[in-house]
Amino acid sequence: MCGIAGVFGVGNEQDAKSIVSNMIGKLKHRGPDAEGMYSDELIALGHRRLAIIDLSDDSNQPFYSDDGRYVLVFNGEIYNYKQLRDELTYPFRTNSDTEVVLASYQKWGAECCAKFNGMFAFAVWDTKEKTLFMARDRVGIKPLYFYNSKDRFVFSSEIRSLLSSEIVPKKINSDALLDYLRYQTVHAPQTIIDGVEILPAGHYLTISQDEVATGQYWNLLDNHIRHDPRLSADEFKFEIRNRLKRSVERRLVSDVPFGAFLSGGIDSSIVVGMMRESGINELKTFSVTFEEEEFSEAKYARLIAEKFETDHHEIKQTPEDFLRELPNALSSMDHPSGDGPNTYVVSKATKEAGVTMALSGLGGDELFAGYDIFKRSYELESKKYLNSFPKLFRQLGGAAYKALRPTVAAQKVNEILKGDHIHFEYTYPVSRQVMLDHELINLVHRDLLPENAVFRHINAQLGVGSSGIKLPVLSKVSYSEITTYMENVLLRDSDQMSMAHALEIRVPFLDHELLEYVFAIPDAIKYPHYPKKLLVESVGDLLPNEVVHRPKMGFTFPWEKWMKNEMKTYCEERIMSFADREQIRGSKIKSYWNLFLRGSGKIQWSKIWFIVVLENWLSENEVR
Structure with a gap:
C-alpha cells in the first residue's frame, strides 16, 4: 500500500520534479517507508512506499523494467502474483508483486488488469512510445484521481496532493456540490473539485501527447x-x-x-x-x-x-x-x-x-443482502400495481402518509409515490438520499437541479433497454449498493x-x-x-x-447534544462560512441551523453535520 503521483506535459524537467516532489510530500502518511522519483523531458513520477511484501530496498519505486523501457508507480497488492510470476518469462530480481505488475504489463499490455486478483491503482510510463497507462482495480478499493488541462495531465492517490501541484484550480464543482448535498458524497467519476476526476473502478486510461483514451476491462454486470x-x-x-x-x-x-x-x-x-x-x-x-x-x-x-x-x-x-x-x-x-x-x-x-x-x-x-433496502426493494416489486394509479392520486396518497407520519422514512415514501414511475431505477436513488430534492432546491441558487447522479447510473445499467434489467431484484440492489454507496462512501x-x-x-x-x-x-x-x-x-x-441471531444494536454517539453544546461554536463557524458561498442561499442554511438549535423535529442533526464536514474540508483546502 502506497501513494503515487505524477505530472505529464510540463515541458521543463526541473519544474516537473519540483511539482511531483510537493505532491508526494503530501502523501507521506500513506508511505512512510521509502520515497522515490523518476523524471525525463516529458514526465515526472513519484512514489511513497508502505512496505508489505518483499521489504527490501530492491522493491522501492519507481520500478524499472529489465530493459529500462517501462517505469512503474504502484499502489496496492496483487494477491495472485506468485501464480502470475510462474506464467511469465522474465528475469525477476525481487520477490515483490510490484515487479509482477510491471512484467505483466510488459507482456499483456492493458489486458494484464483482468489477470490481477487484488486491489490496485498504478501508472506505467513507456519511455519508447511516450505514453502513460493508468488503471484501477475492479471495485475501486484503491483511489486514483487526475486532472487534465489543455497541456498538462496530473494524477495522484489523493486530491490534496493534486491541489498541492498548483496546476489544479481550487474551485468547487457546482454539480458535484449538489450531488454531495443529496448523498453526503460525490459519485465517480466526478469529485468535489472542478475538473478533478476519479478513475472509475474497473477502468484504465492511456495518455499520450495527442489524446487521453479511456477503457473498461471489468463490469460486474458483464462478468x-x-x-x-x-x-x-x-x-x-x-x-x-x-x-x-x-x-x-x-x-x-x-x-x-x-x-x-x-x-x-x-x-x-x-x-x-x-x-x-x-x-x-x-x-x-x-x-x-x-x-x-x-x-x-x-x-x-x-x-x-x-x-x-x-x-x-x-x-x-x-x-x-x-x-x-x-x-x-x-x-x-x-x-x-x-x-x-x-x-x-x-x-x-x-x-x-x-x-x-x-x-x-x-x-x-x-x-x-444485509441492509434493509434489500427487503424493501423486494417488497416494492410486488407493488408495481401502483403504477396503474394516476400520478395525482399517488401524490395525494403520499402527502397524506407524510402528514400522518412525519418521519424521514415517510418523506421518502412520499417522494417515491409522487415520482413518474414506481420501478427500481426510480425508487432506489431515493433510498440513500440525505437531502431530498424539494429541500435542496430551497438551499441553492439554482432554478433547476442537475440530473440525480445515482438515477443516471442505475437507469443506464438496470433500466429499460439495459443488460441488467432482467436481473433478480436482490442482484439489482447489490449492484446499486456496490457501485454507489460502497464505492463512493x-x-x-x-x-x-x-x-x-x-x-x-x-x-x-x-x-x-x-x-x-x-x-x-x-x-x-x-x-x-x-x-x-x-x-x-x-x-x-x-x-x-x-x-x-443477536438483537440489533442501537448505539449512536450523542451528535445532537454535541452540536448544540460542546461543538456548537465549531459547527456554527462552518455553517456561517458555508452560507457565504455563492452557490448557497445563505439565509436558508442559517434558518436550517437555527431551527436545529431550537429543536425542530424537521431538521435532524445528520442534515447539518455533513454540511459542517463539507465546509471544514473546503476551508482547510482553500477551495472556493
Missing part, C-alpha cells in the same frame, strides 16, 4: 456467472464457502504483522474464523467498544475472540474520547464524506499495536481513514471471483429471512447462534 437453474441451495452454499475461504487465504500473504477488525457482527466474525481455519495461529483482533453495555457489540466480539483464541484488543471509547479525536479524523479526510471517523479510531489503535495490515468484513452486506472512507495511519486494509468479501459467483444467485435462495441467511448457512457452524 458475473450465469448459474444453471438446476443448482440446489446446498450446491451454492458449498461453492460460496470455498470461494470465500480462498479469498481470505489470498489476503494473508504479507511480510509484516497483520490482524483483523472484529466488530462481533456476522461478516467480520466469519473473516476471523476463516483466518484461523487457514492456519493463522497468532491473530490479533481489534474492536471499538462503548461503556453503554446494552448498546455495545463488545460481548459478541469477545465471544468470537474466545472461540478462535485471538489476541483481542478492545478500543474503549466514551463519547468524550471520540469527540476529542474527531477534529483529527476530519483533517485526515482527502475527500469530504458524511461518515468515516469510526474507521479512523480503530485504524489508529490497530497501527499503534504494531499491526501494518488488517482484514475487514466490508462488503458482506452489499453481497449477501465506504471504500473511500476506509482508504482515507486507514491510510492516515499507514495501515493497509484488505477486504475478502470483495474478491472478484466471489462477487461474480454470488451476484446473480436467485432471490429465492439469497432472500434474507434472517440476516444474511445464505452467507451464514454457507459457513456452517463457524459462527455461534448468539452472533447470528
Whole structure:
C-alpha cells in the first residue's frame, strides 16, 4: 500500500520534479517507508512506499523494467502474483508483486488488469512510445484521481496532493456540490473539485501527447456467472464457502504483522474464523467498544475472540474520547464524506499495536443482502400495481402518509409515490438520499437541479433497454449498493481513514471471483429471512447462534447534544462560512441551523453535520 503521483506535459524537467516532489510530500502518511522519483523531458513520477511484501530496498519505486523501457508507480497488492510470476518469462530480481505488475504489463499490455486478483491503482510510463497507462482495480478499493488541462495531465492517490501541484484550480464543482448535498458524497467519476476526476473502478486510461483514451476491462454486470437453474441451495452454499475461504487465504500473504477488525457482527466474525481455519495461529483482533453495555457489540466480539483464541484488543471509547479525536479524523479526510471517523479510531489503535495490515468484513452486506433496502426493494416489486394509479392520486396518497407520519422514512415514501414511475431505477436513488430534492432546491441558487447522479447510473445499467434489467431484484440492489454507496462512501472512507495511519486494509468479501459467483444467485435462495441467511448457512457452524441471531444494536454517539453544546461554536463557524458561498442561499442554511438549535423535529442533526464536514474540508483546502 502506497501513494503515487505524477505530472505529464510540463515541458521543463526541473519544474516537473519540483511539482511531483510537493505532491508526494503530501502523501507521506500513506508511505512512510521509502520515497522515490523518476523524471525525463516529458514526465515526472513519484512514489511513497508502505512496505508489505518483499521489504527490501530492491522493491522501492519507481520500478524499472529489465530493459529500462517501462517505469512503474504502484499502489496496492496483487494477491495472485506468485501464480502470475510462474506464467511469465522474465528475469525477476525481487520477490515483490510490484515487479509482477510491471512484467505483466510488459507482456499483456492493458489486458494484464483482468489477470490481477487484488486491489490496485498504478501508472506505467513507456519511455519508447511516450505514453502513460493508468488503471484501477475492479471495485475501486484503491483511489486514483487526475486532472487534465489543455497541456498538462496530473494524477495522484489523493486530491490534496493534486491541489498541492498548483496546476489544479481550487474551485468547487457546482454539480458535484449538489450531488454531495443529496448523498453526503460525490459519485465517480466526478469529485468535489472542478475538473478533478476519479478513475472509475474497473477502468484504465492511456495518455499520450495527442489524446487521453479511456477503457473498461471489468463490469460486474458483464462478468458475473450465469448459474444453471438446476443448482440446489446446498450446491451454492458449498461453492460460496470455498470461494470465500480462498479469498481470505489470498489476503494473508504479507511480510509484516497483520490482524483483523472484529466488530462481533456476522461478516467480520466469519473473516476471523476463516483466518484461523487457514492456519493463522497468532491473530490479533481489534474492536471499538462503548461503556453503554446494552448498546455495545463488545460481548459478541469477545465471544468470537474466545472461540478462535485471538489476541483481542478492545478500543474503549466514551463519547468524550471520540469527540476529542474527531477534529483529527476530519483533517485526515482527502475527500469530504458524511461518515468515516469510526474507521479512523480503530485504524489508529490497530497501527499503534504494531499491526501494518488488517482484514475487514466490508462488503458482506452489499453481497449477501444485509441492509434493509434489500427487503424493501423486494417488497416494492410486488407493488408495481401502483403504477396503474394516476400520478395525482399517488401524490395525494403520499402527502397524506407524510402528514400522518412525519418521519424521514415517510418523506421518502412520499417522494417515491409522487415520482413518474414506481420501478427500481426510480425508487432506489431515493433510498440513500440525505437531502431530498424539494429541500435542496430551497438551499441553492439554482432554478433547476442537475440530473440525480445515482438515477443516471442505475437507469443506464438496470433500466429499460439495459443488460441488467432482467436481473433478480436482490442482484439489482447489490449492484446499486456496490457501485454507489460502497464505492463512493465506504471504500473511500476506509482508504482515507486507514491510510492516515499507514495501515493497509484488505477486504475478502470483495474478491472478484466471489462477487461474480454470488451476484446473480436467485432471490429465492439469497432472500434474507434472517440476516444474511445464505452467507451464514454457507459457513456452517463457524459462527455461534448468539452472533447470528443477536438483537440489533442501537448505539449512536450523542451528535445532537454535541452540536448544540460542546461543538456548537465549531459547527456554527462552518455553517456561517458555508452560507457565504455563492452557490448557497445563505439565509436558508442559517434558518436550517437555527431551527436545529431550537429543536425542530424537521431538521435532524445528520442534515447539518455533513454540511459542517463539507465546509471544514473546503476551508482547510482553500477551495472556493
